[in-house]
Amino acid sequence: DAGITQSPRHKVTETGTPVTLRCHQTENHRYMYWYRQDPGHGLRLIHYSYGVKDTDKGEVSDGYSVSRSKTEDFLLTLESATSSQTSVYFCAISGPPLATANYEQYFGPGTRLTVT
């Protein structure tokens, strides 16, 4: 999985609780992404980062926040989890440190989150 790990791999949580998912890379890639994958919707971008402390919203960012304090780590936080956030979450990385063009994205193994 191109030097990408996600933790936890599985989590069950209750509605209203905060949840943080972690993505860690060892590739020194510039860009990091969080997606969710749901049947009938495919992969949808939640947030992405183009450098340390530089992040931007994706298509489905409501209810999620992110932080990137180090090149290798990108955290996704659900401030107050809802049942609609039950999904499989994938992290992806892309691009060398000084990337100025589009590059392929490499995906982690995913985190299956269930909100009850």
Added chain:
Amino acid sequence: GESVGLHLPTLSVQEGDNSIINCAYSNSASDYFIWYKQESGKGPQFIIDIRSNMDKRQGQRVTVLLNKTVKHLSLQIAATQPGDSAVYFCAENIGYSTLTFGKGTMLLVSP
């Protein structure tokens, strides 16, 4: 949990056949395209990419064709094997360094 493969269009082929998976993309300004393979329970895996200044690119057993006139992308897999069974997604860049993904096609290969 429900599989990502449910409700997807499905292509069923025999082992050894050639497979063609099609994708219509939405943005005429997109200039970078990728095909991914996703096996059950795993993350998407990069297969091959193509930039808009090309209309064909070949890899190992795979070929991607790009027709910008009709905004169509296809993935050809030669001599399909049971291990090729998976969901295949196309993706196009929608902005600098971001991609949007198609909903996917499930490829089923029978021995």
